[in-house]
Amino acid sequence: MNVLEAIANRRSIRRFTTEVVSEENINTLLKAAMAAPSAGNEQPWQFIVIDDKKLLEKTAKLSPYIGMAAKSPLSIMVLGDRSVEKYPGNWMLDCSAAIQNLLLAAHSEGLGAVWCGLWPEEDRVNAARSLVNAPENVVPLAVIVLGHPDQDLQAQDRFDATRVHRNTW
Template sequence: MSIIYRRRSIRKYQKKDVPDELVKEIIRAAMHAPSACNQQPWHFVVIRNEETKKKIAEIHPHAQMSAEAPVVILVCGDPTLEKCKGYWIQDCSAAVENLLLRATELGLGAVWCGVYPREERVKAFRELLGIPEHVVPFALVPVGYPAEHPVQVDRFKPERIHYEKW
């Protein structure tokens, strides 16, 4: 549970590369997320190119940190892989959360930047990265060694729990 409580959105990174082995490890964790009918409708685009990362920062108004992150991962959903229609969004959300938790466990920092359902962002990422029309850019995750350490916050709100009925 300490990983869940320790995970924070990290937007500042050290100027230190993230090894390919660690990138594969956090994507491996993402691929172990639960998915409806075990459909696993995800794809991952790993971006290290400096020019591409600068363009990402221009495309996404809340992803300026992408230009400074050593690596950026774009999580995409592929509705053509669905066995249980309509659940790819939940499946990809679970994959992103697993990715974030594993990154934290490995001493990395990351932040979830939403792409879908903003059509202008979806279109821009398709064009920038050559993503096929049937694949949907879902979330952008800049990753690196943290250069900031936000304070842990207790987000537990017992007033949001309802038993038996509302």
């Protein structure tokens, strides 16, 4: 699958089979995430791979939008480490680029995934930090719920020419 196909066909998948995601797949996803660009090459990301069933059930309670984590075989929490920031505030942009790479890699590997945000909701951030024992300087940005898809969503052409401006508004 080429990159443009992956971008055009990737969809947010929220239903998964019980099949375990291989360590090889997990490493592929994390390598793709860590290949993302970052401000000053600071690479402020941290990742917590969650495959413990009880912890996945607790993860599902972090937000009203992460319920599918309880029935998934895997989630990856993406966190920004503010202690390595060269350019304060860019951790969120950098980690978001890593997430997009991870989502595209999951799709290319035949996996399904959905990006579930935590930040900037302080209660969700604090609950997530507590759940995974993250230090105070590390900010939980999102949970990516992953697995082998148990749904088949069709690609959608989302191009909207009314959102494109040239040179000025």
